[in-house]
Amino acid sequence: MIKIGLYGYGNLARGAECAIKQNSDMTLSCVFTRRDPASVKTVFGDTPVYHADTVLEHKDEIDVLIMCGGSATDLPVQTPAMAEHFNVIDSFDTHKNIPDHLANVDKAAKAGGKIGIISVGWDPGMFSLNRLYAESILRNGASYTFWGKGVSQGHSDAIRRIDGVLDAKQYTIPVQSALDSVRRGEAPDLSARGKHTRECFVVAKEGADKARIEKEIVTMKNYFDEYDTTVHFISMEELKRDHAGIPHGGFVIRSGKTGKDLENTHVIEYSLKLDSNPEFTASVLVAYARAAYRMNCEGMCGGKTVFDVPPVYLSDKPREEIIKNLL
């Protein structure tokens, strides 16, 4: 049995707790929190919860530590700190800081003889893998990533910070005509506006100026100004009833040309339709936790990404069985 620890306990960790139950070669040993451990109730209630400060006292109980904090301030500090002592997996998703984060994790993991796999999930993660595979096969082509339909936490938060807003949910939606063109292999040149629209469901405070709120949303720099944005004002009851989920998904599509005169067109498409973004991300993390454990057992160490992991390590089945049944 591979013994897993969860460092941090929010939506992602709850998803990991559920995912571990579906993997018969794994067990959840313990959960670490910076809150009062007595205040944390796990999904199944059968796992000890310890304070994060005591994590090193539990080294023997853990083969792989799944880092469940946020990318903004938690993971850049926590993953390197833990990588010296544990095999770790994180879902770090601040794209521009990935090289620095990887360097920090690599240094710590090598010092401790451990493996640290960063930026695991679906984007970064499975989408990244599909961008790499598709680009390596179809050399003369164009790649596209579309996100949605799904909830963007960052954009929802940005709306909530506007004066007069009680709560909000923002959906990112691919533009269907753009998707269709990419799928036909037309390799269109697409602007931000041409690829996605944004739809916002906003609960305003009693008496708030809705016209001003709407204007502040649609003109917000870096978040909405480059997109066609629709704003719907709804009641708190409607928000809770119709927009409680955290669905997401998207598409990675590459089209390319082959043949003597580039006369043949090929389209590779990978898509995800997810009812729960954190639960799916957690399921990917758990599969890569298995890979980290196995690679470390074989003597490998250092900072890794999904690009570095041979797919065979992700499965709980023996290699012979995978080759016989899935190849």
Place this chain on the structure above:
Amino acid sequence: MIKIGLYGYGNLARGAECAIKQNSDMTLSCVFTRRDPASVKTVFGDTPVYHADTVLEHKDEIDVLIMCGGSATDLPVQTPAMAEHFNVIDSFDTHKNIPDHLANVDKAAKAGGKIGIISVGWDPGMFSLNRLYAESILRNGASYTFWGKGVSQGHSDAIRRIDGVLDAKQYTIPVQSALDSVRRGEAPDLSARGKHTRECFVVAKEGADKARIEKEIVTMKNYFDEYDTTVHFISMEELKRDHAGIPHGGFVIRSGKTGKDLENTHVIEYSLKLDSNPEFTASVLVAYARAAYRMNCEGMCGGKTVFDVPPVYLSDKPREEIIKNLL
């Protein structure tokens, strides 16, 4: 520059020759044939063609040998024979014989200190990888592979062997309602008939009994009897005009459930739409030729599959650049 040799020169090799031109870190050194080399005209005409019997005399000109023969009789013999002397890649696709073939290639490759990657292409190949990734992530779920719309060479050949048939082309087509149900995450139980239909375009000899030919097709054991099959009789001109291509493709879809009470559904879909089956397969072979070369340079040897290859080895770009731009 990675020096590639092609062993065998048919549709697949022609596709590989075109694909190598799109990879600036590779060069096609030579082509080997069992025919009279003087009778072989390559696509671009700028590659020496040698007789297959002389392949060992050209060891210094080749870093990776791409095996371009057929799975029925060529590859089971040729790939192990060559794996002792060269890094080799093949597209062996007789599913039930893959374990034996891998064992033979592994033994030869280890004896020679070389790498042999077998069963590379799209199925087996990219579809296999996607079955493994999806199954490793969504543990509680169901997987489906649909093929088509595309030309099945084996089924077309079977029709051509019927008395009174001059030529024929058979298309395998996924059943749309089955695809839709799988995509909705309904995990339906599907028979062979429920997943694919077969459409045949047949040119009959002057005066042949078309009713008998049609009956022989639709009742043919292992090929057509378990499917809904449509037969169209057309002229040779129509066949040449409308059915000259070798398109193919398909879908690997897995749906699965997560959450405390399995309340959330996720769907992972990978699809290919290919104008030319052999040219796409060749493009995959060429990417894995790069991986074989790199892995062997790092000291690895033996029989491998797509499951064993870290994705990073497929790209001509440095790891740092891949991480920065694609992760």
